[in-house]
Amino acid sequence: MRVIVINTGTELLLGDVLNTHLTFIARQIFPLGLRVDRQLTVPDGPAIPEALAEAFSRAEIVFVTGGLGPTTDDVTREAAAELLGLSLRQNTAVAEAITNRLRDRGFPMTDRILRQADVPNGAVVLANANGTAPGLYIAAGERNGARTPHLFLLPGPPRELQPMFDQSVMPILRTMVQARPGIEARTFHLACVGESVVEAEVGAQLLALPDVELGYCARSGEVDVRILGPRPTLDEAERIIRKAFPLLLYATADENLEEVVVRMLKERSVSLATAESCTGGYLAHRLTNVPGASAVFLAGYVTYANESKASALGVEPQLIEQHGAVSEEVAGAMAMGAVRTAKANFALATTGIAGPDGGSDEKPVGTVFIAWASAAGETKVLRRRFQTDRQSFKHLASQTALELLREQLLAADDAAVSSPSAS
């Protein structure tokens, strides 16, 4: 089935708003074996019916975003109804929901607003939990002897569209693509490795599996391997990937690395502190993005000035003098200082040269030391170099730090299992 996405909205073409709909929809429908064949952005107004008519002859499924609101420029609903020869009628339940929503917020009702309750004859209403205008689904059919596609009209704001897509659109799509029973999707996240390495290591083996479809998604500091196929293929793919990257593989569900780390800390009832120089608070920020992080994350120290490394973390000034603030020794001392000061089980520390200035021959811009320490007095320090812009540098350094912690937690599990005292 060919799929077209039409995004409507003058604000998208003016560059005011970044269009995230294509990425979202493409990722949602991928597990169903559906791909977007074409995507189009058109301004509000008369360009919408033209784009719709064009898409009708090119696709079996058409998603339209935006243009369902109350203003004169919002013509998606009317344009679709006219193209399909369907009359519009006010839907009582939708009208009531809109009326209640406005009353709750103390806004006055107008005829324009109530237009959003108009529903083309035979269309399915997709409830909007986060806004006024509902979505609409019109099943494929025929009009004037020509085939018409499955048509989904969806609201423009992502916080309205995304939950609606999950809750209402996906179930309808699933009934359409049931021609592929037994096909499932699985995503494998690999941290701190590049796409080309993953492809070289496992690409050929994965492609040799029966009925497999393979996609890579490379982001800063990680690669997702997305695999579509029957369950035995997915299980075998997982075996291949786990064998090639036993530690780098951090999750097969939709969890990001900071979520995995916070979950692992909670499961083990251990706490964490951070001491950051070059990542400047970004590592703490990522950890505290996870709801419930407060249960395991005690404190973070952003010790940008050398003096604060001493005052907040107790790093000896002589150590900095002798080895430099960007050094294995100082990184380790920072992590140990954070463990001590925050009374945490573990700590992570970063110190490096984010650039654009401050490098030397021995420690060029991009050099970073990443340390882990435990309350038992162990430390481990990695040296890396990330030659990139300042923000990507922070991301890669924090990614390496989180991955180091994950590996240390796994190593501790292994040690506990193999130690007789744990049995």
Place this chain on the structure above:
Amino acid sequence: MRVIVINTGTELLLGDVLNTHLTFIARQIFPLGLRVDRQLTVPDGPAIPEALAEAFSRAEIVFVTGGLGPTTDDVTREAAAELLGLSLRQNTAVAEAITNRLRDRGFPMTDRILRQADVPNGAVVLANANGTAPGLYIAAGERNGARTPHLFLLPGPPRELQPMFDQSVMPILRTMVQARPGIEARTFHLACVGESVVEAEVGAQLLALPDVELGYCARSGEVDVRILGPRPTLDEAERIIRKAFPLLLYATADENLEEVVVRMLKERSVSLATAESCTGGYLAHRLTNVPGASAVFLAGYVTYANESKASALGVEPQLIEQHGAVSEEVAGAMAMGAVRTAKANFALATTGIAGPDGGSDEKPVGTVFIAWASAAGETKVLRRRFQTDRQSFKHLASQTALELLREQLLAADDAAVSSPSAS
């Protein structure tokens, strides 16, 4: 002049990569009075010539991104040449640049790679400082009696396209739109205010100015007002906006709020520390994103656990017991503690309930206290409520904190000017 943007790349349609080209190009060409009328994403391969042919009849300027690389799927260059009836010929200078680039990196040269040096007859080569494939510009003309548009073929990776657009495409565009001499653009950034408030306050006045074009760009915690017109119109617009929002207006150049704040601290030779609870390091992260922030930002404390508020910042445990960790009193004490501990001139502190859990009737989810303190013992605390997701909450709270600091710095300037001892 009608403008079409064609983005090519299967990875865009698979949702692997977020398409930022439209936003970038739209913002770049806005000051020239150009708007994107239509944007299309198509997969690599045969869809590219079809999309090109379609765009030729619809626009006077066509930008194509991607499809200039060495693989068999990269057909943009060949498709454009064929549509325009232009022969391709290897450009010696480009071939040499590619050869040198590969030799420097130790990669072997192949015929496929050298294809990137092929240039359609009469095309202008746009140098690529960050990649192998150059961009190409083919001026508008005629083919088989039909008009052909100005055609720009640009590389797919943003880090290659964006500098090329600045350095090579914009100068060419400027010669095309010189029909509007004396028209300039100015952008005004307003922090901590909504688009509807800005529009209600100054929208009508701005639209009444001669030869004005007005655009709003709302982001989390700020609004950009973009104005296009002759210089007297821009000056008058600036006067109107400065009068309506004397403090909220933070820059008219391309500086974001953290850059403005770091610059202001440097200009005044004063230092800053942060103490964060609910923003979890995000405030420090934003400040340390600014190159050279280390000159003014001494230290940040992410005191997530109550105990760390005491140990790192010296906040009295009784104060927390009496008023709660999320309170005006604790916010002020955290800021004062950060000033003291880091020996900074000023500090900012945040404490709040990011959610999803942890609210109460008196202090519902989204409540946040934002404090500023000075080494002279002054404090100022704001109470706000941001009902949104966790990350937007952090952004809005940090935005309010930075804006509070900016206002205090401006107020101190005023006080210094009006005080006789400063004269």
